[in-house]
Amino acid sequence: MLNIITKSIMEIKEKELPIISSDQLLAHWQGHRQLTRRVIEAFPEDQLFSFSVGGMRPFSDLAKELLGIAVPGIKGMATDVWEPLDENMELNGSKSKLLEEWDKATGELDEWWSKIPLDHFQDTVVAFGQYEDKVYCSILYFIDNEIHHRAQGYVYLRALGITPPNFWER
Numbered sequence: 001m002l003n004i005i006t007k008s009i010m011e012i013k014e015k016e017l018p019i020i021s022s023d024q025l026l027a028h029w030q031g032h033r034q035l036t037r038r039v040i041e042a043f044p045e046d047q048l049f050s051f052s053v054g055g056m057r058p059f060s061d062l063a064k065e066l067l068g069i070a071v072p073g074i075k076g077m078a079t080d081v082w083e084p085l086d087e088n089m090e091l092n093g094s095k096s097k098l099l100e101e102w103d104k105a106t107g108e109l110d111e112w113w114s115k116i117p118l119d120h121f122q123d124t125v126v127a128f129g130q131y132e133d134k135v136y137c138s139i140l141y142f143i144d145n146e147i148h149h150r151a152q153g154y155v156y157l158r159a160l161g162i163t164p165p166n167f168w169e170r
Contacts, residue, residue: 022121025136026113029143030106031170036066036146037102038165039153045095051156059156060098062149064089067101069142071108073127077135078115085128 020028040048040063049060068087076082091097121136131138157164 022118032143032146033106035165035170036150039150040098042157042162042164047160048095049093053155053159056152059153062152063098066146066149067105071105073142074109074112076127078112082129
């Protein structure tokens with residue numbers, strides 16, 4: 001009888017173990033952010049702000065969207081205070097300004113991430129006052145969105161005759 005109870009307790013505990021820790025998830029995302037940064041670097045400055053394919057936005061606009069989501073999204077998850085989504089930052093056509101903002105956001109992401117309580121990852125939030133989902137699902141969306149837009153950047157770079165960074169080198 002004791003073996004059955006012990007086995008049942010062990011099965012329950014095993015099912016409750018996370019597949020990946022909060023720190024591992026952040027490291028995964030930061031790896032994607034490092035790769036996206038290298039995509040930004042690969043663009044000629046003038047093409048970063050003007051080139052597009054098939055009516056899609058220039059890569060600078062896609063990067064501004066990613067910046068508008070990452071830190072404000074994680075800050076909202078940490079504080080439960082959500083500002084409206086804002087992708088409109090003035091970069092004055094400067095790749096170095098975009099990279100500066102990207103690097104600043106990278107540090108802020110680490111800072112705000114550490115303030116999200118572990119039990120909050122299962123809570124439902126309304127990100128930016130409009131997107132309802134669990135915290136962990138919203139984070140996965142943020143990462144998926146970055147991968148999606150980075151893939152657009154890869155297409156742009158190829159169309160410009162530029163070899164993009166290896167996608168597996170995160």
